[in-house]
Amino acid sequence: MNWKPAIGLEVHVQLKTRSKLFCGCSTAYGSEPNTQVCPVCLGYPGAMPVLNREAVRLTVRTGLMIGSEIPGFSKFDRKSYFYPDMPKNYQVSQYDQPFCVGGGVDIQVEGRTRRIRIVRIHLEEDVAKNMHFRTVSGIDFNRGGVPLMEIVSYPDLESPEEAQAFLLALKQILQYIDVSDCNLEAGNIRCDVNCSVRPADQAALGTKTEIKNMNTFKGVFHALEHEIQRQVSVLEGGGRVYQETLRWDPDAGATHAMRSKEDAHDYRYFPEPDLPPVRLDPAVVDGWRASLPEAPRVRRERLVREYGIPDYDAGVLTADQAVADYFEAAVRHASNAKAVSNWIMTEMLRRLSERAMDIRSVRISPESLGNLVQLTERRTLNSNTAKDVFAELFEQGGDPRSIVERRGLARISDPAALESLVDRVLTEQARSAADYRAGKAAALQFLVGQVMRLSKGQADPHQTADLLKSRLKT
Amino acid sequence: MTMDVSNLTVTKAVESLSENAVRSVDLVQALIGRIRERDPVLGAYVDLNEADALEQAAVADTRRAQGGAGRLLGVPLAIKDVLNVRGQSCRCGSRILEGYVSPYDATVVARLRAEGAVLLGRTNMDEFAMGSSTENSALKVTRNPANTAHVPGGSSGGSAAAVAGGIALASLGSDTGGSIRQPAAFCGCVGLKPTYGRVSRYGLVAFASSLDQVGPLTRNVRDAALLLGIIAGRDPADATTADVPVPDYAAGFTDSLKGVRLGLPREYFVDGMDPDVEGRVREAVAVCRGLGAEIVPVSLPHTEYAIATYYIIATAEASANLARYDGVRYGFRADGAEDSLDLYVRTRAQGFGPEVKRRIILGTYVLSSGYYDAYYLSAQKVRTLIRGDFDAAFQQCDAILAPVTPTPAYRFGERTGDPLSMYLSDIFTATINLAGICALSVPCGLTGGGLPVGLQVIGPAFGESAILRVGHAYERSRDGKAGA
Ligand SMILES: [Zn+2]
Numbered sequence: 001m002n003w004k005p006a007i008g009l010e011v012h013v014q015l016k017t018r019s020k021l022f023c024g025c026s027t028a029y030g031s032e033p034n035t036q037v038c039p040v041c042l043g044y045p046g047a048m049p050v051l052n053r054e055a056v057r058l059t060v061r062t063g064l065m066i067g068s069e070i071p072g073f074s075k076f077d078r079k080s081y082f083y084p085d086m087p088k089n090y091q092v093s094q095y096d097q098p099f100c101v102g103g104g105v106d107i108q109v110e111g112r113t114r115r116i117r118i119v120r121i122h123l124e125e126d127v128a129k130n131m132h133f134r135t136v137s138g139i140d141f142n143r144g145g146v147p148l149m150e151i152v153s154y155p156d157l158e159s160p161e162e163a164q165a166f167l168l169a170l171k172q173i174l175q176y177i178d179v180s181d182c183n184l185e186a187g188n189i190r191c192d193v194n195c196s197v198r199p200a201d202q203a204a205l206g207t208k209t210e211i212k213n214m215n216t217f218k219g220v221f222h223a224l225e226h227e228i229q230r231q232v233s234v235l236e237g238g239g240r241v242y243q244e245t246l247r248w249d250p251d252a253g254a255t256h257a258m259r260s261k262e263d264a265h266d267y268r269y270f271p272e273p274d275l276p277p278v279r280l281d282p283a284v285v286d287g288w289r290a291s292l293p294e295a296p297r298v299r300r301e302r303l304v305r306e307y308g309i310p311d312y313d314a315g316v317l318t319a320d321q322a323v324a325d326y327f328e329a330a331v332r333h334a335s336n337a338k339a340v341s342n343w344i345m346t347e348m349l350r351r352l353s354e355r356a357m358d359i360r361s362v363r364i365s366p367e368s369l370g371n372l373v374q375l376t377e378r379r380t381l382n383s384n385t386a387k388d389v390f391a392e393l394f395e396q397g398g399d400p401r402s403i404v405e406r407r408g409l410a411r412i413s414d415p416a417a418l419e420s421l422v423d424r425v426l427t428e429q430a431r432s433a434a435d436y437r438a439g440k441a442a443a444l445q446f447l448v449g450q451v452m453r454l455s456k457g458q459a460d461p462h463q464t465a466d467l468l469k470s471r472l473k474t
Numbered sequence: 475m476t477m478d479v480s481n482l483t484v485t486k487a488v489e490s491l492s493e494n495a496v497r498s499v500d501l502v503q504a505l506i507g508r509i510r511e512r513d514p515v516l517g518a519y520v521d522l523n524e525a526d527a528l529e530q531a532a533v534a535d536t537r538r539a540q541g542g543a544g545r546l547l548g549v550p551l552a553i554k555d556v557l558n559v560r561g562q563s564c565r566c567g568s569r570i571l572e573g574y575v576s577p578y579d580a581t582v583v584a585r586l587r588a589e590g591a592v593l594l595g596r597t598n599m600d601e602f603a604m605g606s607s608t609e610n611s612a613l614k615v616t617r618n619p620a621n622t623a624h625v626p627g628g629s630s631g632g633s634a635a636a637v638a639g640g641i642a643l644a645s646l647g648s649d650t651g652g653s654i655r656q657p658a659a660f661c662g663c664v665g666l667k668p669t670y671g672r673v674s675r676y677g678l679v680a681f682a683s684s685l686d687q688v689g690p691l692t693r694n695v696r697d698a699a700l701l702l703g704i705i706a707g708r709d710p711a712d713a714t715t716a717d718v719p720v721p722d723y724a725a726g727f728t729d730s731l732k733g734v735r736l737g738l739p740r741e742y743f744v745d746g747m748d749p750d751v752e753g754r755v756r757e758a759v760a761v762c763r764g765l766g767a768e769i770v771p772v773s774l775p776h777t778e779y780a781i782a783t784y785y786i787i788a789t790a791e792a793s794a795n796l797a798r799y800d801g802v803r804y805g806f807r808a809d810g811a812e813d814s815l816d817l818y819v820r821t822r823a824q825g826f827g828p829e830v831k832r833r834i835i836l837g838t839y840v841l842s843s844g845y846y847d848a849y850y851l852s853a854q855k856v857r858t859l860i861r862g863d864f865d866a867a868f869q870q871c872d873a874i875l876a877p878v879t880p881t882p883a884y885r886f887g888e889r890t891g892d893p894l895s896m897y898l899s900d901i902f903t904a905t906i907n908l909a910g911i912c913a914l915s916v917p918c919g920l921t922g923g924g925l926p927v928g929l930q931v932i933g934p935a936f937g938e939s940a941i942l943r944v945g946h947a948y949e950r951s952r953d954g955k956a957g958a
Contacts, residue, residue: 039578043798045679046558048712078794084814089797268841273683
């Protein structure tokens with residue numbers, strides 16, 4: 001039989017805020033355990049939460065980017081369960097009135113583009129980190145209370161490849177709009193995966209299982225490959241799949257059922273009485289919407305259409321929003337968009353990656369790059385000198401025209417100046433001139449070389465050759 | 475010099491201190507002397523910070539000598555064991571917070587400190603403010619100063635006994651369902667439950683977050699007005715505080731109640747009420763009429779559902795609020811645990827008393843899947859109806875007069891075996907917390923057996939000025955000596 005999987009993801013993303021969701025403690029990663037804590041995030045008696053508005057903005061920004069509806073009225077709820085990583089033994093989360101509802105994320109797998117629907121996005125506090133040592137266990141509360149955005153998808157994904165593509169697409173969007181660092185090593189993105197299989201011709205979904213706490217995209221892929229296989233063999237063997245929570249063991253390459261005790265939660269959600277409901281001012285949300293960048297895919301298409309650059313170039317430029325911004329700013333000062341794109345894709349990105357730098361902090365302004373491109377376009381600079389000028393601009397910034405002037409790099413375009421150089425060479429190299437007149441064509445190259453030498457490389461080789469030829473004819 | 479502190483009000487102390495008639499150190503010493511004498515019987519204090527209080531008093535005296543100001547500069551106050559004071563224990567009358575030392579000041583405590591108050595000691599209470607007699611304290615027994623065979627009420631029983639018993643000038647308590655007003659009525663002092671959101675809860679150990687409020691217990695209404703003016707106001711650390719200006723609450727005080735309409739709710743004078751309590755309250759109503767007030771009948775038709783509603787909401791919130799006491803980070807930790815679940819079970823089984831356990835279980839039950847709609851959600855709907863009752867009543871009057879409790883203080887052990895009758899005695903007070911409005915308890919005489927009775931003055935949200943004005947005028951007419 002042909003089996004069809006249905007996969008849904010709940011992706012937990014740490015937001016890029018300076019302070020935690022409900023207190024002023026730092027969210028910096030990698031500090032000594034329990035150095036970024038206070039009565040609020042340690043759940044001390046009497047401490048109360050105060051909502052971090054920036055976390056709300058980043059959550060709503062994400063929703064706006066993927067086309068969610070923003071209901072404008074939202075509240076927090078307490079989710080109760082006892083676990084050492086939860087200082088209050090309840091987590092402040094959102095049960096039935098999240099910040100964002102609906103939306104979708106486009107994925108491309110094997111040339112096919114599909115939109116994966118999103119159920120909701122809500123905001124909650126992260127839990128602390130349990131650490132196990134030889135004889136004792138410890139808890140690092142630095143992570144406890146960091147804002148965590150949970151993005152829940154519909155079970156629209158049909159293969160492990162699609163699940164992976166979804167996570168990558170989501171990661172790209174989140175980085176592009178600057179709401180999360182998406183650093184997997186630091187645990188910025190974790191997800192729970194649910195999965196079921198059914199006969200390909202059946203509409204109703206099969207019984208699903210949930211694999212908890214995945215923290216690598218590769219892990220999601222392998223766990224799904226395994227789980228789909230397992231469910232198919234169970235069903236083909238005449239058995240049935242039970243709804244249960246599983247843990248992925250990457251070393252064994254297998255999923256294990258969690259003890260039912262860990263699984264049987266009644267979270268007893270109720271509205272968080274310490275936080276008034278959040279009413280979002282529609283004007284504020286409109287402002288957030290207006291500040292959104294174009295989606296990478298939309299912008300890529302626009303760059304091709306508007307500037308006539310190849311799709312490949314547009315893809316490279318839009319991979320980073322700041323690079324695309326730089327390109328569009330530079331193009332305003334140059335007539336050849338493809339030339340600007342070439343400079344960015346080669347010289348600029350190479351130097352940036354050598355220095356591990358961000359384009360936002362380069363010294364060469366988009367206007368300078370545009371001007372530099374114009375100088376080469378007008379043939380004031382040849383390509384080698386242009387690279388020298390770029391190097392100086394990259395290191396020190398400044399105006400390419402004044403660099404050219406100061407260093408005397410301009411190509412000799414004044415016909416009179418070139419003529420005098422040519423005449424001088426024809427006098428000094430009378431023998432070569434005679435050779436050329438006698439039919440030795442190669443002598444011309446030597447003469448051009450001499451003019452170039454005298455001009456310190458600023459003469460245009462084609463123009464020089466033309467002038468020499470016309471002089472030698474007479 | 476030595477001075478008699480047993481009848482001293484905060485207002486009078488501030489006056490004496492500012493006239494340099496007395497030093498803060500003398501005041502504190504005199505009070506400590508009284509406490510040594512009286513508290514072995516009353517059991518009001520669970521912690522007395524003698525050395526620290528004398529040091530604070532000396533600092534206050536120096537500040538004053540150097541021209542420093544502060545509305546409470548050098549005035550000693552007692553704090554209920556439910557409020558965090560940096561560097562002090564905060565046990566909430568429970569074993570489970572044994573060994574916990576507060577790393578921070580509650581906002582109200584910080585505001586008292588900023589005005590120069592001396593934090594003298596911590597007062598006893600029912601464990602986690604759950605109770606109406608202070609018999610649920612795991613720490614000690616507190617007795618009613620009017621008759622030591624009787625309970626002081628609760629949960630702020632220690633605060634009320636200290637103030638009424640002459641061993642504290644004033645105290646801060648907390649009121650979730652009557653915990654300030656009921657012990658004030660039982661012991662014979664003034665107690666104010668402010669409007670929800672009027673006073674910051676940051677640093678108040680939570681019992682039921684949507685009902686809890688901090689308020690003063692004092693020897694007269696003017697002191698309550700003074701302390702409220704200091705602790706009230708928006709606090710960035712408590713998102714539920716309201717951004718409503720804080721007036722001078724004593725500014726409108728007069729001896730007359732002309733032009734004031736006072737409502738009398740028929741549902742608050744019920745069968746089975748103690749006749750002496752009803753008698754004293756009706757006399758007080760007559761006194762108010764005599765002062766020029768117009769008395770109008772009002773109705774609060776959903777009153778009969780208040781206790782059920784209150785115990786659903788309060789216990790639901792408590793079940794989550796008290797989940798943090800697990801022996802992991804602070805406080806009591808049981809020995810011999812095999813794993814984390816075992817640690818929770820042992821710590822909580824040994825650390826909490828029976829009433830706290832009963833309420834956690836109740837609250838857990840009403841929030842459980844399948845029961846949430848029937849209990850918690852219904853209770854929230856009734857709560858809205860109860861609010862509506864008061865909104866309608868306050869269309870007809872400026873404040874409402876009522877008893878605080880159906881009976882005077884009872885004897886120890888009289889109700890401990892019957893939690894339901896204990897719960898039912900909260901009817902006139904818990905309703906106010908559900909509505910989120912304000913109410914004042916003012917002494918209005920004694921029963922035939924010599925036990926104090928309280929008159930409750932109930933006001934609309936942020937109507938503290940009105941109820942304090944009524945309370946003050948009534949108090950002045952009753953005994954000129956308590957006013958100032
Ligand atoms: Zn913190």
